[in-house]
Amino acid sequence: MRIGLIDYGMGNLHSVLTSFQRLGVGLCIVQSPESLKSCDALILPGVGAFDPAMNHLEATGLVPELKLWGTEDRPLLGICLGLQLLFDSSDEGQRAGLGLLSGHVTRLPEDAGERIPHMGWAHLQRLHPCPVLHHEDPQAWMYFVHSYAAQPSDDWVRAASAPFGSDVATAIVWKGRIGACQFHPEKSGRAGQRLLQHWLSWLQQGAPPASASA
Secondary structure (H helix, E strand, O other): OOEEEEOOOOOOHHHHHHHHHHOOOOOEEEOOHHHHOOOOEEEEOOOOOHHHHHHHHHHOOOHHHHHHHHHOOOOEEEEOHHHHHOOOEEOOOOOOOOOOOOEEEEEOOHHHOOOOOEEEEEEOEEOOOEOOEOOOOOOOEEEEEEOEEEEEOOHHHEEEEEEEOOEEEEEEEEEOOEEEEOOOHHHOHHHHHHHHHHHHHHHHOOOOOHHHHO
8 A cells, every 4th residue: 555645835744744654654755646646545734824725735736647546436534724725615716626526615704703713622522424423432622823724616526624712623534545634643643543544444444435434
C-alpha cells in the first residue's frame, strides 16, 4: 500500500508524516502528477486561506489528477483546509474548489458566542457511518483551528459535527472513498491516532463502503 501526502506548499507535512511514522507507516511526498501515479491512497493536508491554496495546488499540475481521482472514487483523506478544498466553493475566496464533494464552505457564525477563528479542543458527535469513527470508540476530542466550515449539499455526507458555541460545525465529511476532517488528527493525541489507524485499517481491508466498515 503506497500512500501519498500531497505537498503544494500549504500543509503541515512534518506533523502528518510524524503521526503516521508513529503508526509504522511511511508516506510518499506527492508534488507532481508523475509522483501521484504510483499511489493507492492520498492525503490532502492544508493550512491557510482557500484561494492561495487552490493557486498553489493548481501550480503543481495536480488539480486535474485529483478531480480524476475523485471521479474514480479512490481513497483520499483531507485534513483541515484540505477538507474545504474538496468542495465547490468557499466564502473565503473567489476560486472554485476541487468539487469532489458538492457544497459550499461558509464562515463560522458570528452570533454563536465563540471567538473566530475557532482554536481548541471539541468533542465529535457522530452523525452518519464512516470508516474513521467506530461505535465502540470512546468519545473523541479533537483539536480544531479554523474560521470556516463546510456545508455539504447532501446532509448524509456530514459524518460528524462538533459544538461551536450555540451552534455546530461540520467536523468530518465522507462520501464513498473520499473523506476529510476539519480538525487536525495529527495534533489530537490518542484520539487522533486512533482515527488515523482506523483509516489505515480500512485501506488494508480494501476500502469497503462506509456502511460496511463503521
